[in-house]
Amino acid sequence: MIDLTLVGIGTGNPQHLTLQAVEALNGLELILIPNKGAGKDDLAGLRRDICKRVIKSPxxxxxxxxxxxxxxxxxxxRQRVDDWHDAIAEVWQKTIDQHLPRGGKVGFLVWGDPSLYDSTMRIAARLQARTEVSLRVIPGITSIQALTASHAIPLNEIGDPVTITTGRQLREAGWPDSADTLVIMxxxxxxFQSIDxxxxxxWWAAYAGMENEISLSGALHEAGDxxxxxxxxxxxxxxxxxxxxxxxxxxRR
Structure with missing residues (x-):
């Protein structure tokens, strides 16, 4: 049996971790950290730094x-993503089998919250189809929360809906009719160059919530460039x- 815990860690700031997340990390036997290759090494380093700060020895x-x-x-x-997720699930299983051959408590540190435009739970479902896995999810602060906090603005106008979508959808389908406020991930x-x-x-932010956060805002025709x-x-x-x-x-009224 593999006890798999997905821990939402916020946007890279160790102070974003909840007490529940800290407790979960300290209860694990194995933490797996993805290495995304040259140029993105500090993403793995940030995860290691978070572990160093909050996990008690050993x-x-x-x-x-x-x-x-x-x-x-x-x-x-869609097929590209599905094939990719299959390949990641296979790597997960091989790595877990190597380091916990008899099963045990395994965890992943997930940026933001595992439910928001993140595929870790979908990959976990593939692992569950391969072997006996119990899944636990710890929620985390999202990049949306970090963005609105950075600019000190509410997410929605009074009584109005908000649509969360992707850059690809905005380019291909234009502004959706569902809301006048969009969150683009x-x-x-x-x-945003594709719309009038x-x-x-x-309101834009990069590395939201982190020490090197950058935020800009204004009228799109002025701030976009x-x-x-x-x-x-x-x-x-x-x-x-x-x-x-x-x-x-x-x-629109």
Whole structure:
């Protein structure tokens, strides 16, 4: 039996961990940390730093594993992701079998909250299909919370809905009719460039909640170009970037 715990760790700031998360990490026998390759080494380092700060000695074994890459030759985006998740689940199982051959308590540190645009639970479901696994999920502070806190703004207008979507969806489908406030995640292409900026406000943050947080806001037609420049510079300096933004247009009545 594998007791698998997915621990939401917030956006990289050790102070984002809940007491529940700290207790869960201290109860594990093995923590697996993905290594995403050159240029993203500090993502694994941040996870290790969090463990160092909150786990009491001797603590669980901490093992890094190489994260498989998506196959760009697969034409279907959904199939590409499904194949990738299958490959990750296989690596999980091999690594767990190697370090806990008789089973035990295994954990993953998940950025933000495991429920929000994260595939760790889907990969865990694949592991459950392969072997006997009990799953526990510890919620964490999301990048949306860190973004709104950074700008000191409420997420929604009074009584109005909010739509959480991706940069790809914004580019391909345009502004959805479901809400006048959008939260845009997983956007590597500054997809706000694809919409009419008239009357639209943007609140953007990179590395939200972390020591090197960058935040910008304003009318989209004025702030958009500055965000593109600042984002490119930050990515070049760090080798990676995690960013998120809110778009809001005048309410339609």
């Amino acid at each position: 603590g669980p074994a901490i093992v890094e594993f190489d994260l498989p890459q998506r196959d760009p030759a697969t034409p279907s985006y 997983l956007d590597g292409d500054c997809s 900026p008239e009357g639209v406000q943007i 500055e965000i593109i420049k600042v984002r490119a510079k930050a990515r070049a300096e760090h080798g990676w970037i995690m960013d998120i933004y809110i778009l809001r247009r005048p309410a």
